[in-house]
Amino acid sequence: VAADPGDIRYFSEAASAEVVNARMGANADPRLRQVMTSVVKHLHEVIKEVEPTHDELMAAIQFLTDTGHKCNDWRQEFILLSDVLGATMLVDAINHRRPGGATENTILGPFFVPNSPKRANGDDICLDHKGEPMLVEGRVLDTQGKPVAGASIEVWQTNDDGFYDVQQKGVQPDWNLRGNFTSDADGRYWFRSVRPRFYAIPDDGPVGKLLGRIGRHPNRAAHMHLMVNAPGHEPVISHIFDPDCPYLDQDTVFGVKSSLIADFQRVEDRAERERHGFAGPFWRVHWDLIVLPLPASDRK
Amino acid sequence: VAADPGDIRYFSEAASAEVVNARMGANADPRLRQVMTSVVKHLHEVIKEVEPTHDELMAAIQFLTDTGHKCNDWRQEFILLSDVLGATMLVDAINHRRPGGATENTILGPFFVPNSPKRANGDDICLDHKGEPMLVEGRVLDTQGKPVAGASIEVWQTNDDGFYDVQQKGVQPDWNLRGNFTSDADGRYWFRSVRPRFYAIPDDGPVGKLLGRIGRHPNRAAHMHLMVNAPGHEPVISHIFDPDCPYLDQDTVFGVKSSLIADFQRVEDRAERERHGFAGPFWRVHWDLIVLPLPASDRK
Numbered sequence: 001v002a003a004d005p006g007d008i009r010y011f012s013e014a015a016s017a018e019v020v021n022a023r024m025g026a027n028a029d030p031r032l033r034q035v036m037t038s039v040v041k042h043l044h045e046v047i048k049e050v051e052p053t054h055d056e057l058m059a060a061i062q063f064l065t066d067t068g069h070k071c072n073d074w075r076q077e078f079i080l081l082s083d084v085l086g087a088t089m090l091v092d093a094i095n096h097r098r099p100g101g102a103t104e105n106t107i108l109g110p111f112f113v114p115n116s117p118k119r120a121n122g123d124d125i126c127l128d129h130k131g132e133p134m135l136v137e138g139r140v141l142d143t144q145g146k147p148v149a150g151a152s153i154e155v156w157q158t159n160d161d162g163f164y165d166v167q168q169k170g171v172q173p174d175w176n177l178r179g180n181f182t183s184d185a186d187g188r189y190w191f192r193s194v195r196p197r198f199y200a201i202p203d204d205g206p207v208g209k210l211l212g213r214i215g216r217h218p219n220r221a222a223h224m225h226l227m228v229n230a231p232g233h234e235p236v237i238s239h240i241f242d243p244d245c246p247y248l249d250q251d252t253v254f255g256v257k258s259s260l261i262a263d264f265q266r267v268e269d270r271a272e273r274e275r276h277g278f279a280g281p282f283w284r285v286h287w288d289l290i291v292l293p294l295p296a297s298d299r300k
Numbered sequence: 301v302a303a304d305p306g307d308i309r310y311f312s313e314a315a316s317a318e319v320v321n322a323r324m325g326a327n328a329d330p331r332l333r334q335v336m337t338s339v340v341k342h343l344h345e346v347i348k349e350v351e352p353t354h355d356e357l358m359a360a361i362q363f364l365t366d367t368g369h370k371c372n373d374w375r376q377e378f379i380l381l382s383d384v385l386g387a388t389m390l391v392d393a394i395n396h397r398r399p400g401g402a403t404e405n406t407i408l409g410p411f412f413v414p415n416s417p418k419r420a421n422g423d424d425i426c427l428d429h430k431g432e433p434m435l436v437e438g439r440v441l442d443t444q445g446k447p448v449a450g451a452s453i454e455v456w457q458t459n460d461d462g463f464y465d466v467q468q469k470g471v472q473p474d475w476n477l478r479g480n481f482t483s484d485a486d487g488r489y490w491f492r493s494v495r496p497r498f499y500a501i502p503d504d505g506p507v508g509k510l511l512g513r514i515g516r517h518p519n520r521a522a523h524m525h526l527m528v529n530a531p532g533h534e535p536v537i538s539h540i541f542d543p544d545c546p547y548l549d550q551d552t553v554f555g556v557k558s559s560l561i562a563d564f565q566r567v568e569d570r571a572e573r574e575r576h577g578f579a580g581p582f583w584r585v586h587w588d589l590i591v592l593p594l595p596a597s598d599r600k
């Protein structure tokens with residue numbers, strides 16, 4: 001049987017992706033057909049671009065296998081892989097395109113814990129008294145600049161040793177550096193905490209090894225997490241980034257967006273210290289959260 | 301800090317792949333840098349093309365995790381995935397581009413066993429006497445048509461129930477349907493076997509489930525495996541495909557190339573039957589194996 005390059009019944013290097021994609025059946029799930037068509041097309045493009053040897057293909061298969069074997073109930077190595085390849089951020093960005101001015105989303109991360117304690121504005125969420133004290137204050141506003149009252153602002157961050165409370169049960173106080181604040185009638189919220197610090201994602205697995213081989217480190221730029229749920233408005237999952245963190249332009253999961261880099265001010269003034277309940281100098285960040293109204297159909 | 305779309309220090313949807321790839325360090329392994337640059341570029345293309353929801357990203361991560369968890373010492377689900385997406389065949393094709401006329405490569409498959417028994421030309425490798433008898437005969441030739449003597453031709457196939465001997469230890473005789481033949485002074489080789497039949501790749505895992513959801517079956521087109529090692533010539537790893545198999549144009553691992561589809565002839569003639577040692581009618585395939593000289597530097 002002579003080879004006909006236009007014949008996609010049988011394999012050929014030239015038409016490899018078309019041969020594979022033509023094989024999907026009429027009863028294929030339509031969305032999965034669309035996804036797999038794209039996956040196969042670009043997978044074959046990668047192979048044609050890098051021309052792997054057989055041993056390199058086997059190394060890729062071994063990497064995926066090791067990554068799978070590293071996953072268990074509390075460790076998700078494929079999410080780490082998605083994170084360090086920028087895939088998680090890209091999917092987040094695509095699903096949260098917002099008009100200019102609205103607070104941008106960034107990665108949720110694995111350390112969010114629902115139902116953190118309700119706190120009064122001004123409370124200190126730092127229960128272990130480590131690190132440099134910091135005041136976070138701002139308003140929840142809509143895109144017209146109108147205050148949004150009664151919005152829930154959940155915050156969480158690592159302690160000054162670079163660990164979340166849930167990573168150090170029994171070492172840190174429960175709910176250390178977590179809290180759920182509510183915006184007041186003027187949309188205002190404020191709380192005391194500590195200046196955030198960078199930390200490393202788990203790098204003792206295949207993903208950490210990969211990072212090492214491509215000359216990258218496992219550190220996240222210093223940040224504080226925020227989740228805003230305002231009645232009638234789109235939820236916001238975001239960060240406040242420390243402007244002076246040495247890893248600001250090297251966040252290993254690409255969570256940093258320019259609009260999320262804050263301005264941290266050092267406050268020495270005694271009257272200010274006393275007004276906010278700090279014994280010494282502190283850091284202050286003013287951070288407004290701009291939320292979008294939900295489309296009428298999504299309102300509860 | 302205002303967003304500058306040309307600034308690849310921080311994440312942006314538009315420049316997502318460039319942001320990620322710019323992060324690799326000066327000390328990155330050069331080949332891995334090349335591979336990962338391509339992987340990231342095309343991975344981000346897929347995401348931009350299909351715009352997955354967060355739940356779809358999580359479903360993809362769960363699929364990869366399940367695929368990893370299915371792998372153990374004797375089951376390699378990621379190789380199956382590579383096979384059914386045509387990746388294994390494409391890598392094989394790229395590494396074995398041969399001038400027209402030379403016997404083409406196809407997939408090795410997981411059932412090759414080294415050191416199969418040396419057999420004399422004419423021997424019958426079917427030890428369980430199931431299936432329709434078949435004679436395979438041909439010559440090992442170079443691209444000038446000159447006979448290649450002393451070439452090793454290893455053959456292996458399933459029995460008529462669709463299983464390799466190694467899948468049914470204790471059920472099939474050891475080395476059933478395997479053998480290592482040697483071409484004679486005229487380059488000729490010949491042996492008796494049975495007509496091959498289709499069989500399913502293992503489909504009780506995530507890959508089998510994926511195939512089902514995209515309307516595909518797990519069957520390989522009926523084939524006999526051949527590996528040719530001729531002194532001073534490039535090794536050939538190939539198949540002979542049954543021209544009448546209902547799955548010929550639907551091989552689930554895309555192993556079929558037009559040039560590997562044979563012509564099977566039915567022989568009723570008594571004199572021919574007796575000459576080759578068949579009790580009744582048999583199938584005959586004439587299959588020449590055309591090998592390429594090794595580059596001088598590769599000769600042993």
Ligand SMILES: [Cu+2]
Nearest residue numbers: 042045342345
């Ligand atoms: Cu692509």
Ligand SMILES: [Fe+3]
Nearest residue numbers: 109111223225
């Ligand atoms: Fe974090």
Ligand SMILES: [Fe+3]
Nearest residue numbers: 409411523525
């Ligand atoms: Fe096979």
